[in-house]
Amino acid sequence: xxxxxxxxxxxxxxxxxxxxxxxxxxxxxxxxxxxxxxxxxxxxxxxxxxxxxxxxxxxxxxxxxxxxxxxxxxxxxxxxxxxxxxxxxxxxxxxxxxxxxxxxxxxxxxxxxxxxxxxxxxxxxxxxxxxxxxxxxxxxxxxxxxxxxxxxxxxxxxxxxxxxxxxxxxxxxxxxxxxxxxxxxxxxxxxxxxxxxxxxxxxxxxxxxxxxxxxxxxxxxxxxxxxxxxxxxxxxxxxxxxxxx
Numbered sequence: 001x002x003x004x005x006x007x008x009x010x011x012x013x014x015x016x017x018x019x020x021x022x023x024x025x026x027x028x029x030x031x032x033x034x035x036x037x038x039x040x041x042x043x044x045x046x047x048x049x050x051x052x053x054x055x056x057x058x059x060x061x062x063x064x065x066x067x068x069x070x071x072x073x074x075x076x077x078x079x080x081x082x083x084x085x086x087x088x089x090x091x092x093x094x095x096x097x098x099x100x101x102x103x104x105x106x107x108x109x110x111x112x113x114x115x116x117x118x119x120x121x122x123x124x125x126x127x128x129x130x131x132x133x134x135x136x137x138x139x140x141x142x143x144x145x146x147x148x149x150x151x152x153x154x155x156x157x158x159x160x161x162x163x164x165x166x167x168x169x170x171x172x173x174x175x176x177x178x179x180x181x182x183x184x185x186x187x188x189x190x191x192x193x194x195x196x197x198x199x200x201x202x203x204x205x206x207x208x209x210x211x212x213x214x215x216x217x218x219x220x221x222x223x224x225x226x227x228x229x230x231x232x233x234x235x236x237x238x239x240x241x242x243x244x245x
Contacts, residue, residue, distance in 0.1 A: 060168055060226065063114045063242045064190055066217055067197075071102035072239055080218075080227040080235050092225040093171065093218035094239065096197075107176060107213045109197040113162055113188045114170050114217065121161035122183045123175070126200065129154070134206045156216070157201020160194050173216040174200050 065071065073079065078095040098105045129137075133154070140151055158175040160182060176198025188194055199205045199212040219226040219242060226242065227235030 060219065060221065060238075060242045061244065062190075063170075063219065064112070065243060066112050066114045066170075066172065066215060067096055067101075067103050067105060067109060068112075069103040070096050070105070072236065072243070073097070073100040075100050076232040076236075079232060079239070080225055092228075093173070093216050096215040096217065098213070105197055105214060107196075107198060107210070109213075109215075110193050111160075111172055111175065111195040111197060111215055113190055113192045113194050114219075115162070115164045115168070116190045117162040117164035117170075117188060119160060119182055119184055119186045119188060119194075120163045120169070121159060122178055123158045123160070124178060124183065126158035128200060129157075129203075129206050131206055134203060138203075155201050155203075157205075158195075158198065162188060162194070167222055169220040171216075171218040171220065173218070174198055174202060174212070174214060176200065 072094065073096070078097070078100065080092055080094065096103070096105055137151055137154055140146070140148060145151060156171075156173040158173075158178070160172045160175065160178060162170050162172075164170070172195055174197070175195045177196045179193045179195055182188065182194045197213055197215050199210075199214070202212040204212040219239075227238050230238070
């Protein structure tokens with residue numbers, strides 16, 4: 001397994017929670033050619049959580065929506081900074097659902113690279129949540145371990161990450177699968193198909209299967225996410241600028 005560390009938090013369904021900042025462990029299988037179960041992330045020490053201070057707004061341009069005909073949701077609860085109570089955390093990206101996003105989105109909808117870059121993570125060996133693993137995660141959240149890096153990462157589900165070579169990185173989460181040929185080290189172009197919408201990592205994938213199909217997209221700026229610590233209106237402005245034609 002490969003491991004590294006970045007500042008991060010997890011994606012999830014549209015339940016709210018309170019903020020925190022933590023260091024996340026990254027784990028990925030070694031060049032697995034097919035989508036097969038792998039080992040879940042190893043346990044990591046709980047980090048001290050703190051309310052984030054406002055990050056300097058990053059001016060980023062040249063991104064495209066990762067789903068055909070998609071747009072930003074009108075609901076701020078689907079935007080960065082919204083609370084996520086089920087994992088005692090907060091949202092770091094944009095959720096693209098079948099409603100409030102201008103496009104038809106469902107299980108298997110094609111996900112495209114939002115910008116040209118190089119793949120730095122591709123979870124070919126992802127293992128779906130089970131009732132047992134979900135119960136373990138919820139028990140850890142209940143005793144204050146919601147900020148543990150492996151807990152956040154588990155709730156993001158299957159992921160692809162793309163480094164754009166300019167200090168920015170995008171994360172595509174809750175995927176049902178990854179497009180053929182997409183793996184670590186592979187260069188992708190803007191609009192190239194990289195994955196498929198799913199609901200992996202969401203609690204509902206276990207408790208109410210088929211109800212949370214959506215894409216969670218994060219735009220990372222250095223060690224923070226775009227809009228970190230900012231009010232909803234300012235965050236929305238940054239994303240509108242990032243996706244401007």
